[in-house]
Amino acid sequence: MIAFIDLKAQRNRLGDRIDAAVARVLDHCQFVMGPEVLEFERQLGAFGGAKHVLSCANGTDALALPLMAWGIGRGDAVFVPSFTFAATAEVVPWFEAEPVFVDVLPDTYNMDSASLEAAILAVKAEGRLVPRVVIAVDLFGQPADYPRIAEICDRYGLKLIADSAQGFGCALAGKQPLAWADVTTTSFFPAKPLGCYGDGGAVLTNDDSLIEVLRSLRNHGAGTDKYDNVRIGMNSRLDTIQAAILIEKLAVFSEEIALRNQAAERYGEGLAGAVGVPTVIAGGVSTWAQYTIESDDRDGLAARLREAGVPTAAYYPRPLHMQTAYKSYPCAPGGLPVTEAKAPRVLSLPMHSDLDPATQARIVSAVRS
Numbered sequence: 001m002i003a004f005i006d007l008k009a010q011r012n013r014l015g016d017r018i019d020a021a022v023a024r025v026l027d028h029c030q031f032v033m034g035p036e037v038l039e040f041e042r043q044l045g046a047f048g049g050a051k052h053v054l055s056c057a058n059g060t061d062a063l064a065l066p067l068m069a070w071g072i073g074r075g076d077a078v079f080v081p082s083f084t085f086a087a088t089a090e091v092v093p094w095f096e097a098e099p100v101f102v103d104v105l106p107d108t109y110n111m112d113s114a115s116l117e118a119a120i121l122a123v124k125a126e127g128r129l130v131p132r133v134v135i136a137v138d139l140f141g142q143p144a145d146y147p148r149i150a151e152i153c154d155r156y157g158l159k160l161i162a163d164s165a166q167g168f169g170c171a172l173a174g175k176q177p178l179a180w181a182d183v184t185t186t187s188f189f190p191a192k193p194l195g196c197y198g199d200g201g202a203v204l205t206n207d208d209s210l211i212e213v214l215r216s217l218r219n220h221g222a223g224t225d226k227y228d229n230v231r232i233g234m235n236s237r238l239d240t241i242q243a244a245i246l247i248e249k250l251a252v253f254s255e256e257i258a259l260r261n262q263a264a265e266r267y268g269e270g271l272a273g274a275v276g277v278p279t280v281i282a283g284g285v286s287t288w289a290q291y292t293i294e295s296d297d298r299d300g301l302a303a304r305l306r307e308a309g310v311p312t313a314a315y316y317p318r319p320l321h322m323q324t325a326y327k328s329y330p331c332a333p334g335g336l337p338v339t340e341a342k343a344p345r346v347l348s349l350p351m352h353s354d355l356d357p358a359t360q361a362r363i364v365s366a367v368r369s
Contacts, residue, residue, distance in 0.1 A: 002350055002359060004311040005191050009354035014248055021244040034240030040247050041202070047250060048168070048184065049176050050204035052211035055238035056218055059165045059187025062201035064091040065236070066161055066183045067133065069213040072097050077129035079119055079158075081111045082319040082331070083339045084137045088163050089320050089329075098129055099329050101321040103336040107279040109292070109346075110144040111136045112338065117152050119332035124156075129330075133159045138167025138177065140278070140315075140348075141193065141260075142286035146172060146180035161185060165201075166289035168194055169257050173283045178204055188238075188246060193260065193287045193353075194253055196242040256353035260288040263355045267291050270364035275301075276345075290315065290348040293367070298347050301367070308366040313348045 003009070011018075025034060041053040056062050072078065076097040080089045081104050089099040100123060103115035111134075120131050134153050136144040146162070153160045162177035164170065165187035170177070178184045186192075188200035205211055213231075216222055221233030264286070268277050276294030280286050292315070295301045302312045319339045320326045349363055 001309050002311060002363065003352070004313060004350045006350075006352045006354050007190060007195075009352070013354070014252065017248045018245050021248050022241055025241050025244050031240050033237055034243070036240050036243040036247060037238055040238075040243040040250070043247060043250055044202060045204065047253070048178060048204050050178055050184070051206045051208070052204070054203045054205075054211060054214045054218060055243065056201045056203065057236040057238065058199040059185065059189060059201035060087040060091060061234065061236040062185035062187065062203050063087060063135065063161065063163060064094060064234075065203055065214050065217055066159070066185070066205075066210070067091060067095055067097070068217050068234075069210055070133070070159060072132055075128075075130055076132040077123045077330075078133045078135060079116055079131070080135045080320075081137050081139075081339070082321040082336050083109055083316055083342065084139060084163070084320065085165070085316070086320060086323070086325075087165070088135055088137055089326060097132070099320075099326065100129070101319075101326075101329065101331045101336060103332055103338050104139075104342070105145075106338050106342070108142060108144075108281050109139045109342065110142070110281070111149060113145055113148040113152060115332045115334075115336070116149065118334070119330075120152070120156050120158070122333050123330070131156055131158055133161060135161045135163050136177075136181075137163040137165075138170050140286070140292050141167045141170060141289035142280050143167060143170045143172040143177055143284050145281060146177055150180035165189075166192065167287055168192070169253060169287045171285040172281065178206065182207065183210070188242065193256065193289050194246070194249060196245050196249070198239065198242055200238045200242045200246065202238075257285075257287050259353040260351065261285070263351060263353075263360060264288045264291055266357060266360050267349065267364065270360070271367060274368045288351055291351040292346050292348045294342070294345045295347055296345070298345055302347055305366055308369075310363050310366045311350060315346065315348055317343055319343050
């Protein structure tokens with residue numbers, strides 16, 4: 001059976017290094033906020049072009065912490081794509097604010113800046129909510145159109161979060177999303193391109209004042225006096241063992257991104273003309289968290305591939321604005337026609353850095369047949 005994401009192959013390749021890193025933590029016994037946590041934050045900042053990095057318990061908390069730091073609350077609007085995982089929108093109602101859903105582009109599946117601007121203008125015209133934040137998602141591994149989205153945010157005075165849970169390491173015009181965003185957030189869920197052996201997340205920023213608030217919020221709102229908490233916070237720390245694992249994985253991450261791009265090129269060459277293949281934004285580099293094709297008969301194709309021993313995944317078959325918990329929240333004017341058209345068509349194929357040409361040839365043959 002072909003693996004959809006072969007974590008075992010990577011484990012075999014990096015096992016000795018990771019075992020040694022974990023053993024060092026077991027020896028020094030600093031399991032919470034140990035030295036590896038600070039070292040990982042330093043290395044991640046260097047990789048991501050960020051002055052400051054705050055590691056945390058998971059990618060969802062990474063999204064929530066900036067909203068908390070900015071005082072997002074009742075009466076505020078946060079603009080998010082509907083074609084994404086629930087975590088992107090889930091954090092907004094935590095603070096009694098409202099997500100406003102916007103459409104995506106038909107080629108990259110990332111936020112449509114025209115739909116975003118229309119949604120902002122509609123919210124301002126209605127007057128019930130105040131536009132505060134945009135959360136753009138680097139879906140399937142590639143960067144959103146940050147120059148255009150950032151220009152809109154600047155014009156209307158909105159903060160911008162780059163939700164890079166799937167796309168950390170992606171680039172546009174040689175720059176990572178933080179070049180445009182106020183913060184970049186990411187997840188280290190094991191299946192992510194940069195994943196740990198449990199849960200974890202991080203916030204990257206160049207904002208000197210914001211990072212101090214984030215550090216306090218991560219640790220119960222702590223101040224300089226351990227027993228004088230200066231704000232309401234949360235407990236969201238990255239375990240030292242996970243940080244140790246991530247240090248070893250980050251050391252080979254650039255190489256793994258290159259390998260994923262080689263695999264994506266092989267898919268593109270082999271599948272062209274048979275199914276709809278992904279388009280990467282001009283000047284963009286994707287981390288290829290998923291390789292996602294389009295088919296008029298997505299479910300039938302998935303069933304035939306399953307019979308051929310090829311696993312697949314249909315991500316986001318029901319967009320957020322159509323889900324029970326979110327269907328009462330507002331959408332951009334004119335609805336989300338692209339999101340609704342793409343949801344029943346997209347299908348992701350096996351993708352990881354250890355995907356070899358022979359295995360890919362089997363997958364391509366199964367799809368084409």
